[in-house]
Amino acid sequence: MSTTPLPVAVEPTRDEHLVAAVEGAGGRVVGLAEARVLVWIGTVDDFPELGDQVEWVALKTAGIEEYVAAGVIDERRVWTNASGFYAENVAEHALALLLAGLRQINTAVVRHWDKQPIDTAVRSLHGSTVAIIGAGGIATSLIPRLSACGARVIAVNRSGRPVDGAAVTLPSERTDEVWGQTDHVVLAAPATAETRHLINAQSLEALPSHAWIVNVARGPLVDQTALVEALREGQIAGAALDVTDPEPPADDDPLWSLPNVIITPHVANPSSGLTRTMAPWMAENIRRYLAGEELLAQVRAGQAY
Secondary structure, three states, X not given: OOOOOEEEEEEOOOOHHHHHHHHHOOEXXXXXXXXXXXEEOOOHHHOOOOXXXXXXXXXXOOOOHHHHHOOOOOXXXXXXXXXXXXXXXXXXXXXXXXXXXXXXXXXXXXXXXXXXXXXXXOOOOXXXXXXXXXXXXXXXXXXXXXXXXXXXXXXXXXXXXXXXXXXXXEEHHHHHHOXXXXXXXXXOOOOOOOOOOOEOHHHXXXXXXXXEEEEOOOHHHEOHHHHXXXXXXXXXXXXXXXXXXXXXXXXXXXXXXXXXXXXXXXXXXXXXXXXXXXXXXXXXXXXXXXXXXXOOXXXXXXXXX
């Protein structure tokens, strides 16, 4: 294990939480020109040219589709994203959105003591089945929360490898089987060509009329035109969206006016607290790097996430 401080650049601004994490884990914060590691908390548009001395780049987000599309991720160095770093935050928000819809909290906020229609629309999470599409780190955090509420979980991941706590795990190529077996859906998958418009007219028609869809992943997973139509026609009970396509929706987007829609402004993992949440994970990866151990959340050129 090296005892020489690892030169790390935290760019484009030296965030206090990440600087403290770097220094506490055996790193030394330096300028990019002399850094062996770059912690990048800026945007893809401002991503700098990297010298050959940079051995590892740590990106602040779990979703890296913009970096993949821009061709930034290369094979000359190690790359990590933040996959799993924010899972607890996002799982908590997903559960809150689902419960708010089922218990008609959103409706009561707007319509106050309109008891009869609210009363008859309330449903219980207890005894229901919830499908989590994209069963990675968020699912690992969400499943115990759903189980504590008495819900059964169907997990969908790429491999079909069993997910702890899920009653059933299916591979992604069998996703269409899920719609008729579940009461509600939580979207936690990355945005890829395969997941684009995963929720569409066909899947919406296959879901039960009492279903709520929760999206804490990426907006393009949902065909919003089809979703609006399904919500208007009562094909499903509601949608709770922390992400939309585009973000934010236009002022005249019908999503804003539908009574069975909850929209939060992409705050499942609040950007204001992102680096604070990221810091301990960054510290652990620096420790691993210095010890020659495998890093958390590695990604490679050609991967979509």
